[in-house]
Amino acid sequence: MIHHRKWGWGLGVATASAVTAFGVASWQANAAPATPTPTVAAERATVSDPQPVPEAATGSGNDALTSSEVQRARAIALTPQLAADAEDVTGKAGPEYLSAEVDPEAGGREAELYFYDYRSEKLFKQVVDLKAGKLVNSFSAAGMQPPASEQESRTALELLIADPAGDTLEESYRAATGKALNGIEGLVPTAHVYTAGPADKGAEKCGRNRCVQLIVATADGRFLSAGEFIIDLSGRTVARLK
């Protein structure tokens, strides 16, 4: 009895490359269905489905910061000086709190907290060692604009509605809902931080100033016209891009 092993090998190689090519081809938009129809009897593949566990007080290794870690880190990051000198988007004392993330490269549990100070127009990064319970580093720089906080999105929407430019939004709201706009009630803003490019006219200060572009939807998901405006949260002005 002779086994034609060579045949088997040839087939094996051809099959492997065909599978790879299909994987790429099936991602192209407009291509064949993404999931190929199984051509052999499928085994039922399952994954475990663990019950959610209560959030731990502290994380380990690469875990995201827990709620209580963020709370502790915020208290440490907000030094008396920063609390007194800085201003948030509404003009109140204390910086605008933006985000907190774990730094897994630090080895232990280190939190990096970002704040924006509207008085100095600077972004602050406060590094907190959670195990030692102390601020280990502080950096600040102008001209850096991370994503907006929810309070900043809301404030931008208020500024837009209060501005004559907000008339377009009000008309668009009336057309969509048949009702008159009542402040920011019933509106869902999404803010993109806006930095002026060299060719942009009308909002040249954005980048040094903290600015956003808003996408506004009604609570039931209808989009209103607001995209052509840039809201300068630092200057508290609204500009239309030319």
Place this chain on the structure above:
Amino acid sequence: MTYRKIAGAAALLTAAALGLTVPSPARAAASATTCGSAATVKETLPNGTTWQLCWRIHDKAGLVLTQVYVSTKLQPEPVQVLDSIRLAQLHVPYDTGDVEYDDLTDIGMGGYSLESLDGDDCKGGSARQGSDGSAEPAQRKVLCVSAEPSGLAYRAREESWGENGPEPGTLYSRQGHDLVLRTISKLSWYEYVTEYRLHDDGQISARLGATGDLAPGFEADAARGWPVGSGDAYKAAMHYHNAFWRVDFNLDGKGGEKVQQYDTKLDGQGEMTAKVKTTRTDITTEGAFSKVDQRWWRLASRSSANADGHPRSYELVTGANDRYQGHPETKPDVTFSEKSLCEKWASGNDSDPECPPDIRTVVDFVKDKQTLTDPVMWVRVGFHHVPRDEDQSPMPMHWQGFDLVPRDFTAMNPLTPDGRTGQNGNPEPSAEPEPSGVQPSGSRG
């Protein structure tokens, strides 16, 4: 015996047959998780392949996978593949030139943009709870983990020669499966699916899906828009989704991979047809590179080899890819940079006060052409979206992404059935073997 038991027994026998080392306590410790149990995904697929990793949500990047290990039936000890993989930017410019978004650094895929799984989002899978990565983190069900069939993994029928001619012999035919990890981010009208498919043969596929709705009111002329709705009164603006991923390998936990580019070209005439030559170029310093026909890259370990003595490596395989010419950083297909904690985002990187303000894009990352000792791979995949009537509504999911394919990560197909474990190497050895392997042609940065 259940399937798993059979697979386990076979794996042990096979490991012994291949002369693989038995997992030592030291190696087991190396693969220990570096995250809590809620952030660990460890699942075994029907062919015996186990993927293990940590996940978390970053407010800008969205889903981040770290410490990705794989073990297979033939290689039961977990071996690390990735230190981490995540999105590094999603740049969306409209063809009208009126607007562009750097979605990760202008709004973020995590935090309030991250959707809780609902409806059919995770049908047949397990919706895992974790922090949404927002400034005031909330525990929500945001990660979908599922096992999905991937079609025919291999097929081979052996033929025997009997008294009456050829007779059908053993049939090797197996269904493959992927472990699929998915999150959904809603960035206003567009909704994005971040997906990683961990195949049972060791392949990793990263892709981004876009659904939701077309941007309302983004109107354009015929050169920049496509009529949707009745007649041609309203033309929806064409736009790009330029996605970047940051990939940090850590093959077998050793790190410091070599970066190599391979090119295949015609090379004269053979006895019957053209000769073709494949050459290797070592990429030893930072740089940005683009695809030409039959060009590919791999990251190869300097110190970890498979049981055949070949360096373990993973190959970057790209497919459909539209190149947006509007910015220098959206032109290269892949950028290799020396790992730096200040290099986080493919564009809009000037967002950390601890870091230099002029390191804005991937192009800046590689300007000083540092020697690569710990490379990070930045993969760009663009999709030019020309709207069509079918995009309303909701928009059918469109995908863009790439594959990371194991090359000599294991000595054989990790799914090799028991009957084929002896078939490793030249099936018909000759007295004087031909020289094999691709010869280097030089090096460049």
